[in-house]
Amino acid sequence: MIDKRFAFEQLPDWVEDQVIAWRRYLHQHPELSFHEHETAAFVENTLREMEGLTISRPTPTSVVAVLKGDQLGPVIAFRADMDALPIHEENTFDFVSSTPGVMHACGHDGHTAMLLAAAKLLTEKRDYLRGEIRFIFQHAEELPPGGAIELVEAGVMDGVDYVFGVHLASLLPVGQIGIRHGEMMASPDNFTIVIKGYGGHAGYPHRAVDVITVGTQLVGHLQHIVSRLTDPLERLVVSVTQFTAGSSHNVIPHSATLKGTVRSFKPSVRQEVPEIIRKMSEGIAALYGATVEVNFVYGYEPVINDEWLTNLVHEAAVEVVGADLVIATPPGMGGEDFSAYQQRVRGTFVNIGAGNEAEGIIFPHHHPKFTIDESSLLTGVKLFLQVADKLLTTKS
Ligand code: NI
Numbered sequence: 126m127i128d129k130r131f132a133f134e135q136l137p138d139w140v141e142d143q144v145i146a147w148r149r150y151l152h153q154h155p156e157l158s159f160h161e162h163e164t165a166a167f168v169e170n171t172l173r174e175m176e177g178l179t180i181s182r183p184t185p186t187s188v189v190a191v192l193k194g195d196q197l198g199p200v201i202a203f204r205a206d207m208d209a210l211p212i213h214e215e216n217t218f219d220f221v222s223s224t225p226g227v228m229h230a231c232g233h234d235g236h237t238a239m240l241l242a243a244a245k246l247l248t249e250k251r252d253y254l255r256g257e258i259r260f261i262f263q264h265a266e267e268l269p270p271g272g273a274i275e276l277v278e279a280g281v282m283d284g285v286d287y288v289f290g291v292h293l294a295s296l297l298p299v300g301q302i303g304i305r306h307g308e309m310m311a312s313p314d315n316f317t318i319v320i321k322g323y324g325g326h327a328g329y330p331h332r333a334v335d336v337i338t339v340g341t342q343l344v345g346h347l348q349h350i351v352s353r354l355t356d357p358l359e360r361l362v363v364s365v366t367q368f369t370a371g372s373s374h375n376v377i378p379h380s381a382t383l384k385g386t387v388r389s390f391k392p393s394v395r396q397e398v399p400e401i402i403r404k405m406s407e408g409i410a411a412l413y414g415a416t417v418e419v420n421f422v423y424g425y426e427p428v429i430n431d432e433w434l435t436n437l438v439h440e441a442a443v444e445v446v447g448a449d450l451v452i453a454t455p456p457g458m459g460g461e462d463f464s465a466y467q468q469r470v471r472g473t474f475v476n477i478g479a480g481n482e483a484e485g486i487i488f489p490h491h492h493p494k495f496t497i498d499e500s501s502l503l504t505g506v507k508l509f510l511q512v513a514d515k516l517l518t519t520k521s
Contacts, residue, residue, distance in 0.1 A: 131253070131510045132514040133507065136503060136507065144242040145238075147238035147242070148502060151164065151238060152222065152229050153221070154167075155234070157209060157211060157268075158266070159208075159264060159268065160186065161186040161208055165186045165264065168207065169182070169188050172190045176248055178191065184272070186264040187262060189262070190262075191257060191260075192247060192248055194251065198516075199287065199516055200256055200258075201259070201289065202260075204261040205260075205263065205291075206264075206272070208266055208267050210228055212230045212491065213225060214228040214230070216494055230495040232495075235499075235502055237262060239291070239506050242502075243513075253518055255517055258517065259281065266461070269425065271462030273425075273464075287472065288466040290473075290475075291477050291508065293479040294480070295488060298478045298480050299478050299486075300450050302445065302478065303451075303475060303477075304435060304438065304451060304452070304454060306430060307429060308427060309429065309454070309474060310458075310459055311360065311390055311457070311458045311459065313387075313388055314424050315422045317422075318383040320370075320380060320406075320416075321336070321415060321416045322381075322414070324376065336370055336377075336378055336415060338413065339410055339415045340370060343405065343406060344365050347365060347385070347405065355394060355401075363386075363387050370382070390456075402421070406419050407419075424460055425465065426467070428460075434471050438508075441512045442508060445508050450478075461474065479497035480497075
């Protein structure tokens with residue numbers, strides 16, 4: 126009997142060594158967002174060795190490969206991100222970053238390796254494929270406005286029915302898959318508040334307008350947005366992350382700058398908060414005779430998973446690791462530009478456990494000692510295949 130399924134209970138022998146080798150090569154050669162030239166070339170060259178793919182470069186540092194079946198069927202996009210971070214790696218294994226100050230500290234090396242392996246396995250069974258798979262190797266997930274929106278604008282979602290993506294998660298034990306229905310990751314919006322006062326001598330504060338006093342009052346008041354001024358049932362974070370002012374012991378500075386981030390899910394909350402920040406800043410500044418300029422920049426849309434597709438992926442995950450190892454991931458207040466695809470088509474995003482306490486693989490994402498348990502890569506590859514199996518095998 127011919128095995129028409131894409132899914133494997135046991136992956137072919139070559140997969141493990143190959144996916145680890147790809148991940149290690151990418152780990153050793155990290156590139157920052159929008160600068161993934163070598164990475165994209167590596168991905169393109171690797172894909173060119175596979176049969177049946179139509180390969181394109183929608184932007185200078187992204188790669189899309191299309192695999193089409195002979196029969197009509199759904200079009201599904203699988204997405205991996207490829208960029209690294211401006212972090213100096215502190216790991217000591219023999220494939221650490223060869224570029225000082227740049228590191229794959231979020232697992233995107235693993236995402237790319239897993240999707241390459243899935244592409245190779247699926248091309249080998251393309252005779253049984255109906256519909257179409259688009260393998261999207263995306264640049265610049267880490268840096269707004271992000272690569273996803275550029276790819277959407279370049280048309281990569283045109284005609285797509287479903288989009289599916291995974292993220293390795295070092296704080297989730299290896300072997301587990303984390304599924305989230307609905308709201309999964311927040312929209313990360315940023316604000317900058319410049320407070321302008323009247324500089325002067327620290328010994329004569331009454332002749333100055335002290336921006337540090339205004340700024341500290343404002344930091345305190347901003348905490349009330351979550352606790353007093355918005356619906357307590359909505360998920361919302363307001364964090365001030367930078368406060369810059371002053372240069373000496375005896376000078377009251379002329380201006381101060383506050384920066385921070387707002388994390389939320391609902392469009393109504395997203396609209397409401399900037400207005401509150403503006404009013405609060407102007408009101409407090411006015412009390413002391415200062416003025417403010419408030420600038421608000423909207424970031425990625427929130428990641429909100431499609432119910433139907435999430436159910437399907439949930440089933441696929443149970444088939445891959447067993448029901449006991451599929452867990453309900455809680456929503457988080459981090460951001461992800463996968464949401465740009467979900468604005469266009471039904472999509473779901475899942476976490477693949479990659480942590481291993483016994484092996485010391487315990488560091489959070491974006492930490493200089495971040496790494497993954499590489500057996501997580503096999504879980505990810507299997508999940509891509511299982512999802513493809515559910516949506517795209519020929520029924521005959
Ligand atoms: Ni990431």
